Structures are given as structure tokens and as C-alpha cells.
Amino acid sequence: MRFIPILAAAAMVAALLVHPAIAQETRSFTAANGTFDIPVEPQRIVALNDQIIALPLYELGAPVVGSAGRTDADGNVFMRGGMDTLGIDYANTDIEYVGGFNSLDIEATAALQPDLIIGGTYNDPVVIEQLQTIAPTLVIDNGSLGLVDTLKTLADVTGKSGDFDTRYQRYLDNVESTKTFIGDTSIISATMTFMFPAGEELWVYRTGLGAIGQVLSDLGFKQPEAVASLEANQASWSAELIEQLDADFIFGFYRQQPDATPEAIVAAYETFAPGWCQALTACRNGQFVLLPGPTFGSTMTGLELALELVESHVAGRSFTPFAE
Secondary structure, three states: OEOOOHHHHHHHHHHHOOOOOOOOOEEEEEEOOEEEEEEOOOOOEEEOOHHHHHHHHHHHOOOEEEEOOEEOOOOOEEOOOHHHHHOOOHHHOOOEEOEEOOEEEHHHHHHOOOOEEEEEOOOOHHHHHHHOOOOOEEEEOHHHHHHHHHHHHHHHHOOOHHHHHHHHHHHHHHHHHHHHHHOOHHHOEEEEEEEOOOOOOEEEEOOOOHHHHHHHHHHOOEOOHHHHOOOOOEEEEOHHHHHHHOOOEEEEEEOOOHHHOHHHHHHHHHHHOOOHHHHOHHHHOOOEEEEEHHHHOOOHHHHHHHHHHHHHHHOOOOOOOOOO
8 A cells, every 4th residue: 555645645736737727616525534525527536446436437427537446366457347347447448547445556546636536434544534635535335325325425426416316217117117027026035145266155145235135125025034134234154054045046146257157156155065056945946046246236237237137037937935
């Protein structure tokens, strides 16, 4: 992480502003880290998280000039979910890499001359304070807000509320249509699981798993008692307790990358809990469903895709109910 003294940061920013300042209309906005004057129509935004902030901002049409990202095993930088979800990355956009979300490059951020910086509670508060010397820096608590309210907030701060509201209403209308195709969703149970390719750890989600979690909640599916009673949003699960996850449908996820293909993820479940498929009603009866990565992301595109896929896997088909 590249720290620089706050006064030095301010001096550096002043030196970088080689173009005459253009007066911008501002307004007050209260974020998780305080109240700030922000541009009514920001022109140069830096996102301090790729999947949670940069992708939904880009999707809204907001002017993102920089974003935190990830580094692969070969040292190449990329935006998590960028290509899978929206077909974008640093290589095919004007978005510049400004470090990892936990190793931000303040100099690179300042060089982009942003008029608004947006981060989250996962960013170092000390770095957030340094970034305030460059441009208003907002902390958006996506964990507390949830997916939809986070998207609404991002649309609000970037002046894109109208664009978001229209698309979100279309999604809600499609949710109601899907309910008519599926029937009484309150009697259909579903479990959300996330398996890592190595098969060493299985996570189970009560809520908070991005788009798919929002879709299943909006549709009104119920959860197995062991999942519904979790105190936290998610929990690392024991292989010995895997039968407690049984439901009418069990959802897992894969990504379009060599170590997380559908085949690799199915093999990882077997590594984690040998014989798992025969132990679960859903898997034995073809009701274990692997969804692509964008369905656990944080975009409207992910919401729409997750809704379509749940409808295609559940609506208009017979299935073997799980008897508790």
C-alpha cells in the first residue's frame, strides 16, 4: 500500500491539475464516513472496488476513470467479474488501474484528477482520509445497505437515479411474472452454496450473496431451517453436516476461468464431501444447479441474469420435493 503524507498528497494534486479548474455545481451527501459536498454531475470517478462499485457504475453509464482491481498469478491486473458480467476490463476501456482495494495507489489515483472517489468499509480508513485531499471520498456500506440500496445509492451520487429506477422497475415487473410461472414459491426451498475450486471449504449463505440472493428473496423461496437460523449472513460449513443443506433446489456457482469451470466445481464438492450428491435429494434428482459468476455479482445485469436462470430451472417443470 502506498501511503503519502496528507499535506504532500494535497501538494501533489495541486501540481497535477494542469488544466484550469471548472466550477461544478455541488450538493450535500451523507455517506457512512460523513457528510460531503459532491458534484451534482461528477465527471471523473474513481472506484475503490471493482466488482462492488466500478461495475455497477459503468453499467449506469457513470464516468469511471479509475478502479481498484485484482492481480492474477501471472501478475496481470483485471476487474473481478468485469469480463463475465459486462465484457469490460482495463484493456478494453478507459478505466485505469489504481491498485488493489486493500493496497491503493494514491499517486495513481491523484493523477487521474477525479472529482469523486467512492469506496467501502473494506478500504483502510487512513487511506480514505488521504484520498479526501484529492476529491470527496465516500464510504458506501454495502454490507448494511444490501444489494438494491447500494445500487440506488451509487445511482444517486452519480446523478443516474432515473436510469436505475427505470431498469429496476422492469426487473420487479419480471419478478412478478416469474412468480406466476413458478407458482407458490413459499413452499419451495432453496440453498445457496459457494464452493472454492480446491474443494477445501464450503460456504453457505442465508443472505448477502449478491444478485442470486436478492432474486431468491424477491421471489419468496424459503430456506432449510439450518440455513434460515444462521445468525450471520454466511457460514463456513462442515462436510459432516452437508445433509442439513438439502432442499428442493441447491445453487452453486462457477466462473469462466480454468480453475473454476462447472466440471472443476462439481469435482470440488466431491473432494469436500465424498458421496455428497447421493446424500442430497436435490443433487440425486438433478436439482443441484450451477450458475455462472455474474449471478452472485453486484449489478443489475447480474440480477436480470439470475432471475432468468432461476425461472428456466424451476418454472414449468416437475421436481422431486425434499421431505424434511
